Amino acid sequence: MRIGELAKLTDTPARSLRYYEQQGLITPRRLDNGYREYDDYLVERVLQIRGLIDSGIPTRIIKQMLPCLGEPRTIVVEDADPELLVVLARERDRMNRRIECLIRNRDAVDGYMRAVAEASPTAAAAAVGAL
Missing domain, CATH: 1.20.5 (Single alpha-helices involved in coiled-coils or other helix-helix interfaces)
Known part of the structure; x- marks a missing residue:
């Protein structure tokens, strides 16, 4: 899906999605024409990220927590802040x-x-x- 569709599905501005990408929180695929292509699983990931940000957790900490949020849940503590x-x-x-x-x-x-x-x-x- 394109950034506009992900933005609509998650009620998240495209600008925020680009910021999440810049911070390493989400990684879209790039098409041959350079457009971003977002996989379906990123809908849930963006909702989780937004919830954590709304809870006051900084993106640098969220990045460390990401492996714990996916399926299967895997706790990764190497290089933890x-x-x-x-x-x-x-x-x-x-x-x-x-x-x-x-x-x-x-x-x-x-x-x-x-x-x-x-x-x-x-x-x-x-x-x-x-x-």
């Missing part, structure tokens, strides 16, 4: 705090929706299936 475990522990703890916050917010939204539905039959009818 010495601060890798420190960075990953910090980011894992930050993710856990975000998850806890999201769970609290989800529960608050559910509680509010239930209260509105109980207080207003019209709102309850409109919210059928939302709870």
